[in-house]
Amino acid sequence: MITFASRTTPRSDRAAPPDAFPVRSAHSGDAAALAALSQPFVRSGALRARSLSLYVADAADFLVVDGPDGTLLGCLALRVHPAAPGTGRGGAGVLYNFCVAPGSQGRGLGARLLTAALVRATSRSLKALFTATTGSGELFRRHGFAPAHVAAAPSAWVDSLAPERNSRILTRSL
Template identity: 45%
Template sequence: MSRTGTGTLPVRPATAADAAALFALSEPSMDAGELRRRRVADYRAPRDRFLLVDGPAGPGGCVALRLLAPEPPAHPAPALLHNFCVRAGLRGAGLGSQLLETLLAEAGRHGVRTLVTASTGDGALFRRYGFEEIPAGLAPRAWAAELDPSRGSRVYLRTLAG
């Protein structure tokens, strides 16, 4: 765990019981166009492994890992990092770094070799953690086909040791 301005807060796997709280945490970012629109049921989907940090007033941040179908040789054991958000009042306290570090470790435990994400922001945190901006056409095809060009997202990729 990392030290943050709010103290050391544990990152834990989310459960189906957390779905409504994760939706409420993510909704302001969805409304702002920072995250793709999702439904409460999407936070219960078994295809996604949500991680969350419990803050003083419910989840303070979350991120999800989704394993994707391999696309050898370009993308062996690919995965998607998505729905990465931190509650507005807690941003800048290190929770994003804590979530990202935990997700990277989780991805490694699952044998992920290629991790991809998209961001409507500047991607500075991703670049600090070894992600490189790439053209969407170089991302796993099935995932890249779902990107909405009107959102102006940048695509980032990180190759993990393995």
């Protein structure tokens, strides 16, 4: 005989759906939380280390999702690169520092952050988005990104990449 004991979790302890936590723009007061959220990914090698002062200076680049207790559950930054004179290309954006807290992964928060970044990029009349990843890039590919040649990306950004990380560049036209 097989016996099955079900466990009922009180409603307040169940994980809230990802849409319960809206995406918002970050501000300089979020810098320490951005750094803390990013640390496990820096330690694993998935993200480059950034100083707290960079998070303060670049806070306006970030979109974030807060948990019910105010803890940041995820973040993604968008840096705008104006079109280079004489190239005939429009401005481009670079997505960076994309992470979702390990306990919140697989709940759609990354997809919501990426969708919000696409909306923000479109509202700024950017023509393309780029990102560099050391991972599979699966989420980006599901959102229309494809491998790109380094020459297509903003040169200032390409020059800042660390070659030893062996990142793959992905792009999406807007």
